[in-house]
Amino acid sequence: MLDHPLNSLGFAKPPSETRVVVAMSGGVDSSVVAAQLKEEGYDVVGVTLQLYDHGAALAKKGACCAGRDIHDARRVAETMGFPHYVLDYENTFREAVIEEFADAYLAGATPVPCIRCNERVKFKDLLATAKDLDADCMATGHYIQRKMGDAGAELHCAADANRDQSYFLFSTTPEQLDYLRFPLGHLASKAETRALAAKYGLPVADKPDSQDICFVPNGNYAAVIEKLRPGAAEPGEIVDMSGQVVGTHRGVIHYTIGQRKGLGIGGLGEPVYVVKLDPDARRVIVGPKEALSTRVIPVREVNWLGDAPFDSQAEWHINVKVRSTRPPRPAVIRPISATEAEVELLSPEDGVSAGQACVFYAPEGSRILGGGWIWRGR
The missing domain is CATH 2.30.30.280 (Adenine nucleotide alpha hydrolases-like domains)
Incomplete structure (x- = not known):
């Protein structure tokens, strides 16, 4: 008997025998992922995280995982006919993301809480929950690609450079990457995603994208920090x-x-x-x-996604991105240890700040090689 051909998620069995947990934020992206996989015949389980008290002043109407979004995710699951669960991760989120966000600002840094949320909540605790549910993999609506290379799963930029979320996912570990799937990464535009949402008759097809950090109303960081740290x-x-x-x-x-x-x-x-x-x-x-001009940047907490060990050579000549809105620039990375390095930019950058991420890219092609945290400004 011949082995079953690989399904679209990379497993040698029928979709009906492949369980996939979909991380559903209530937005159009993750909703389309869930609907598409359900239509393909997969055993889909939707999970939405309540990350903070959506009735509190800290929350923002329409933000990721606030009350409206939980409702929207549930409606999508009902429309497509798959089970949906809401998990209370409020304490975890506060301890792992919000508290550090406040402390970083108080220390003069400029944090990126969305990266910490992916790293410490979604791709850690939620991923563990997916395994507890006997899922073969976990899928998300992130715009990034997972491709198989000679040494295993690789992380690659999204096909649509305008939607690419690689800067926010650099800390995804090789072990996590083995388990994760990103079904939207190959799409050419967000318009394709919305067209799919309309095709499946999803109630969120025209829902606008969230622009702000979910727990920061109207982008007012200072108000949130003052609420968390009175007198700050x-x-x-x-x-x-x-x-x-x-x-x-x-x-x-x-x-x-x-x-x-x-x-x-x-x-x-x-x-x-x-x-x-x-x-x-x-x-x-x-x-x-x-x-403001900076050429040498110290980084730590390096997550390396290259094939050879990070500290196996004295220098890596690759490209780096020091802010999410800037293109990758040529740099030389000199490892100090397996998790620390000095990054030398070939052309100086302005406004490099502690607390931001420095993300590594292959000099050719679309592969992401990991990254680290800028830990000392200037």
Whole structure:
């Protein structure tokens, strides 16, 4: 008897015998993934995480995994006829993501909580739950591709560069990648996703994309931090690079590296930017644009997705991205250990900030080689 051919998720058995847990946020992307897999005949189980109290002031109507989104995910499951569960991960999310977010801002860093959520909640605890449900794999609506290479599963950028989410998924480990599937990564545009949603008659087909961090209403980071850490926004001095006081500020948490607008200072003869934050002294340091230029970046907590061990050679000549909105640039990475490195940019970048991710890309092709966290600004 011949072995069964591989199904679309890469298993040598019929879809009906393949259980897949779909992480459903209530948005159109994950809903389409669930609907498509159900239509293909897979044994689909939808799971939505309640990540915070959607009745609290911290939450935002229409944000990921707030009350409306749980309702929408449930409606999609009812429409397509598969089971759906809501899991309360509120305490986990607060401890693993929100608390660190607040502490990072207080320390003068610029955190990326969406990466920590993927790393510490969705691809850790939820993935473990999927295994407990005897699922063969877990699927998400992320725009990224998983491809099989000579050494196993590889992570690749989405076909649609405008939707690519590789910056937010660099910390996906090889073990997690073995278990994860990303059915939307090959689509050419978001319009294709919405067309599929309409085809399946999903109630979320025209639902707008969420733009903000789910627990930050209207992008107001400072208000959330002040709620979590009362008294965090203490005023202080704005000084130039020589230490001369040029103004006052209303709290270091209101400022980020590279910021130019909203400083409330003038008469300096040239535009100035935030070049450093000193939360201990409650100081915001400003300077000319050239003072933002950074060539050498220390990174830690490196997650390496290359075929050879990260510290198996002295240098890696690859491309890196230091902000989600910027294209990858050529760099030399010098490993210090299996999880720490020094990144030297061939062309300096402006506004590099501690707390951001530095994501590694192959110099040719679409493969993501991992990344690390920028841990010391400037």
